[in-house]
Amino acid sequence: MEIVMAFVCGFLFMAAIYLILSRSLLRVIIGTGLLSHGAHLLILTMGSFKGSSPPVLSGHDASDFVDPLPQALILTAIVISFGVTAFFLVLAYRAYHELKTDDLSLMKGSEEHE
């Protein structure tokens, strides 16, 4: 299972980097979304997939459960990346209105640049 997850994470990172390197701002934002998905899956994998009983309830075999901590970490990280993506989308929309382009290669330099 870990091997499969490693490939899935790798594929997500690959797609994310491909998208982030493109010129269109919207693709870049989707790329950052995929990047954080990859990171979250990686944390899940790091907690390992062994164990069959619920972690906290008593009355089960205490040695046979999945580490619940990585899942708590993912929850936090998902909320944060959700907030950042929302902000980024709004910013991209505003920037498109002000700068009249969503092409990142045109967004460089300024009038007073030497």
Added chain:
Amino acid sequence: MNNFLLLPIIIPFFFAMILMFGQKKIAFQRITTLLGLVISIVCSLGLVLNVYENGPQIVTFGNWPVPFGITMVSDLLSALLVLTTLILAFFIVWYGFGSIGKDREQFFYYPGVMFILTGVNGAFTTGDIFNLFVFFEVLLMASYLLIVLGGEKAQLQESIKYILVNVISSALFVITVAYLYSVVGTLNMADISLKIADIQQPGILTVIAVLFLLVFGMKAAIFPLYFWLPSAYAAPPIPVLALFGALLTKVGVYAITRTYTLFFTHDLAFTHEILLILSIITIIAGCIGALAHFDVKQIIIYNIVIAVGVILFGVAQMNETALEGAIFYLIHDMIIKAALFMLIGIVIYVTGTTNLRKMGGLMQTYPALGWFFLIAALGLVGVPPLSGFIGKLLIVQGGFEAGNTWSSIFILASSVAVLLSVMRIFIYAFWGEQGQLSSDVQKSKYNTLFLPTVLLVVLSIFYGLGTEWLTPFMGDAAKLLSDPSIYTDAVMKGGE
């Protein structure tokens, strides 16, 4: 159990929430912000004295036993940094009254500042590696707001890149924490330190150490990762620039210092050698940038990069002398960078340009500004009685002790480039023929800008002259960095 150490984090957060209301009443916003900052400064001053007398203070949330709950740890280094942060924020907010502009003041500038302080103080205080990530995000979210606030074209354009860089580095941070967790099985920083000492840092942990350097180096702007900094920092107005330049990169530097002195201390020949080489190249890159530009903002921004290199050089030596120097230099640099950005802001205000070639002769019209700029510039370089001297002296001395003779001499030589870069501003802007002058300089506005700046420069002078009184604090902080067992013992005991 002592909740006192949480106050410098909670008070700015609380005041930020209050400031969300009544956004159009500028007087209310200003007074509430200053009130919040003064209360936080008093609390953090008390915290520094408390930590100095009683050793590191620990709070564990929810009363969980230590390695399981989130721990907040305030040792002398973090307490001093929190105090410096709040004092600088006070002066920068005061300075902002004259230059930030009514539109921004009415549109959540002050809550943004308070939230960024929450994040910065939290990052300095936390004793949990994942919690560090969360506080990084808090300060980054606030910094996204401050960098784009105003919505000018340059700001929108640069903040997109700034956010992109930080989103990628945050993802890397999460990945690195996941790797670290899978190896040591804990997130508590003291516990990680003990676990790594148990297993004697195998190769995988060295990889993680380099990943951490990558993550924090992106924030701290070390050599290959500083590319985003100059253009992004030049976009927002001067008070925001001063806040970012003085605080944000220093959080990255602090995180590198913490992880490289607490966790990865078993393979110095590899990890700290990389840090040493990168810090040297960082200084070179910064010097080239600072000497190449004719834009006053850019010159000082590149000086941030140089200072980051110098501090990390001190950290890379890993002996008590150099670490004490690094702490001295870190706090010196926070103060003097804020002061220099504020001075530059005044120069830009009275001339109406950032281009050095168009300036000149300000010494006749604004002599006081000239003299204070000269003092701040000499302080930055480290001319003896001023604040930069003792830090650099100890760093170089530590470098000699560690046997890095040539690189230590290089650090000394780099001071000449720093001197040259700031003297160029002095010569071009203050000497010579009268250059461009802005036509609408109001005396009262000029004074609002000038007074906090002068006080901050005076503070930096006292920081240099008062070395004798500060040495016990810095010495204790450095002792804790060079001997992680003080930190881990305090945390492990603190939960009970």
